[in-house]
Amino acid sequence: MKSLYLRLDKPADVLSKDVAVVAVFSAVIVASDFALVGFANIKLMDTIVFLVAFVFGFKQGAAVAVVSETVWSIVSPWGPAGAVAPFLIAGELLFAVAGWGASKVWGTEKAGLSPTAIFIGATLAICAFVWDFETNAASALLWYWPKLTLGEVLGYELAGFVFPTPLAHELWDFALGTFMAPAAMLAAARVRRV
Amino acid sequence: MPSRSTFYGVVAVLVALLVISSVAAVAYYNEYQQELSVNSHQSTELQHLVSKYGTSLDSDMLVYFGNGTRQWHNDTQVQPRWNLYTLTLAVTNGNVNSTCCEYGSHFVTGIYGVQNQPSRNIAWLSWMYNVTGGWAPSQLGVDQINVYNGSIFAWTYCAYDPITGVPECPAGTP
Numbered sequence: 001m002k003s004l005y006l007r008l009d010k011p012a013d014v015l016s017k018d019v020a021v022v023a024v025f026s027a028v029i030v031a032s033d034f035a036l037v038g039f040a041n042i043k044l045m046d047t048i049v050f051l052v053a054f055v056f057g058f059k060q061g062a063a064v065a066v067v068s069e070t071v072w073s074i075v076s077p078w079g080p081a082g083a084v085a086p087f088l089i090a091g092e093l094l095f096a097v098a099g100w101g102a103s104k105v106w107g108t109e110k111a112g113l114s115p116t117a118i119f120i121g122a123t124l125a126i127c128a129f130v131w132d133f134e135t136n137a138a139s140a141l142l143w144y145w146p147k148l149t150l151g152e153v154l155g156y157e158l159a160g161f162v163f164p165t166p167l168a169h170e171l172w173d174f175a176l177g178t179f180m181a182p183a184a185m186l187a188a189a190r191v192r193r194v
Numbered sequence: 195m196p197s198r199s200t201f202y203g204v205v206a207v208l209v210a211l212l213v214i215s216s217v218a219a220v221a222y223y224n225e226y227q228q229e230l231s232v233n234s235h236q237s238t239e240l241q242h243l244v245s246k247y248g249t250s251l252d253s254d255m256l257v258y259f260g261n262g263t264r265q266w267h268n269d270t271q272v273q274p275r276w277n278l279y280t281l282t283l284a285v286t287n288g289n290v291n292s293t294c295c296e297y298g299s300h301f302v303t304g305i306y307g308v309q310n311q312p313s314r315n316i317a318w319l320s321w322m323y324n325v326t327g328g329w330a331p332s333q334l335g336v337d338q339i340n341v342y343n344g345s346i347f348a349w350t351y352c353a354y355d356p357i358t359g360v361p362e363c364p365a366g367t368p
Contacts, residue, residue, distance in 0.1 A: 105198075105199045105202050105203075106199050106202075106203065115200070115203060116199075116203060118203070118207060119202070119203030119204075119206050119207060121210075122203070122206040122207040122209070122210035122211075123206045123210070125210040125213060125214060126206065126209055126210050126213055129213040129214075129217065132217075158220065158224065159224070161217055161220040161221055161224065166217050166221070167214070167217050167218055167221055170210075170213065170214050170217060171214065174210060174214070
C-alpha cells in the first residue's frame, strides 16, 4: 500500500476511478442529506460510507466520509457544526472501518439475499450507536472543557439519548444496511472481477 | 459447524439487539422522568388552584324575555373550555335555535321557542357582567366567549339598531 505522502507527492498515482467514486458518492450523500433534512438523524451517509468501504476499500470509504461530513459540517441548513466537526468526521470514519472490516469477513459471499444482509445491518446499527455515543461525549468535552468530569459526560450521554432521535438513527441504519447489503455484495463481486 | 463469518454475524446481531434495546430503555427512562417532572408541576399547580377556587366551577345566567319575565339560572356547573353557546344549551336543556357557523360561531336565533324577528329588529342578544363595568353587550360570537368559574351572562330579547347592532333594550336591562 502506498503511503498518503507518496500519493500526494505523485498525483498521477491516484486512480481516476477512485476520484470518481469519492466525488459521486460524496455528492449523493450531501444531496440526500438536504433531501432528508426534515428527518432528524435519518441519513444515507452512514450506509453509503459503509458500503463504499465494503465494495471499493477502506481508503475510498474514508475519503467519502471525510469529504461528505466536512461539506455537511459547513453547509448544513442548521448552520456550521463548528468545533465539533472533527469529532463528527472521526465518527463517520468508523463506518469506513466497519465497512472495510465487514468486507473481510463477509465480502467473499456471492449470494445477495442471505443472513449476511442482517449481519451487515446489525454492524451498521452498532456503528450508529458508537457514533451517537462519541459525538455526545465530544459535545460534553467542548462544553465543559477544561473542567470536564465523568459525571458530566454521563449526563450528556443520558440527555443525548432522548426519544426518538438516536433510536431512529440505529433502527434506520439497521434497516437500510440490511436492504442495501445484498446489492453491495453483488457489486463487490463484480468490482473484484474488473 | 457454522463458519467464522456466521459466528461474527450472530455476535453482531446480538450486540446490535443489546444496543437498540438499551437505547430504547434509556430513551424510555428519559421520557418517563420528563413526564414525571411535568406531572409533578401540574399537580402542584392544580392543588394551588383547588385551594384557591375550590373544586367546583359554576356560572350564572339571566334570560330576559323582554316582557318583564326574567329567569335566573344560578350556579350552573360548568366544565373547563365551555363557551357561552355550550352554557346556554346546558341552562336551557337544549331549548336553543341557532344557525352555524357563518362567522365562525353559532348565531342564536331562538331561546325557549321565542324566535328572533329580523323584520322588527328584535333578537336575542348576549351580555357579560363585569364587577367594575357592570353589564356590557358581548362583542364576540357565542362560541368565542369562554366561560370561567364565576362568569355571569345574560340573554335579552329586545330591539337593536339595525345599522350598528347596538342593543336598544329598555333602561335597566338586563
